[in-house]
Amino acid sequence: MAAEGKRNTRQRDVIVDIFFERGVDGHLSLQELLDLVQEVEPGVGFATVYRTMKLLTDAEVAHERRFVEGQTRYELADFGEHHDHLICTRCGHILEFEDPTIERRQREIASDLGVRITHHRHEIYGVCVDLDACNRRLESASA
Amino acid sequence: MAAEGKRNTRQRDVIVDIFFERGVDGHLSLQELLDLVQEVEPGVGFATVYRTMKLLTDAEVAHERRFVEGQTRYELADFGEHHDHLICTRCGHILEFEDPTIERRQREIASDLGVRITHHRHEIYGVCVDLDACNRRLESASA
DNA sequence: GTTCCTGCAAAAAGTTTGCACCTTA
C-alpha cells in the first residue's frame, strides 16, 4: 500500500486505515480525521495527518475538496471513475452524481473556447426536499 | 448607486468606480483592487477595500470567486444572467460560458436526488490551446 | 547507522475585527 518509496509507520497505518474505512463518500476534514486517529493512537500530531494526506493526495489516492470556505475535506479517489457533488447547505449531506451529457457538453465548450481540459469542478448546492431526514442529520451532526 | 442606506465617501467612489470599470470579466483580487485604488487615491487602506467589497457582495452586486486556493477574486454580478467559468491554469486567463443543456441536466439530477437547488459552482480547468497567446499573458502578468 | 518520519511550536498567508479619529449628511 504505502510501499511506494515511503516508510511504513504506525501513525500512517492508522491514518490510512481510518481514511479508507470511510470509503468514497467519507468526506473528512483534517481535524475530524485527527480526532478519529487519536482515539486509536493518542499523541499523533496534526502535522502527521496533514503530511500523510498530502502524500495520498499527491499519489492521487485521495482528493482534496472544499465545499465550504476554509475547510478542506479529503475523499478517497475512485479509480477510473469520476463524479461530481451535490451538497445540502443545511445539513451538510453530500451526494454524488455523474452525468455523461454534462461531461460531453463540457468538452464541447472547452474545445470551442480553445482550452484543453485538465480537470473540472462541478458542485450543486441546495436543500434536501426531505426535511425530516435533513433535520435528523442536522441534529446528529451537532450532537 | 451606493445610496442604499450607506454613505457616499471618496474611498467608496473610487473603489466602486474601478471595480465597475472592469466589467463582468474583470476578476480582481483585493490586493489588485487596492493597488489600482491607491494609484488614484493613495492612503486608502486594505480594510476599506475589504469592507466595501463585502457591502457589494452582500448587496449581490459583486460575487466572490475562488478559482485558486487562498485567493478570493471579485466579479461584477451580471443581473439576471448567469455564467460559469473556464480557467487556464497556466496563464490564469478566465473565460465565461453558459449552457442551457448543462443547466437543465443539473435541475433534473437535483430533482432525482431530492434536493432543491439554491446555486451551483461549475468550473472547468485546462490549458490554452493557443500557447503563444497563453505565453503573452503569462509574461504580462509577471511584468 | 542513515535516512526518513514525527511532534511541537512557530511561520505564513489571507481574512476579519477593535478602536480612536475623521467625514458625511
Add this chain to the structure above:
DNA sequence: TAAGGTGCAAACTTTTTGCAGGAAC
C-alpha cells in the same frame, strides 16, 4: 453633532514548515 466610515495594527483561521529527537530499514 450624531451616525457612519476609515486606517492602522492586532487577532484569527487554516495551512505549511523548521527543527530536534525518534523510528524504520
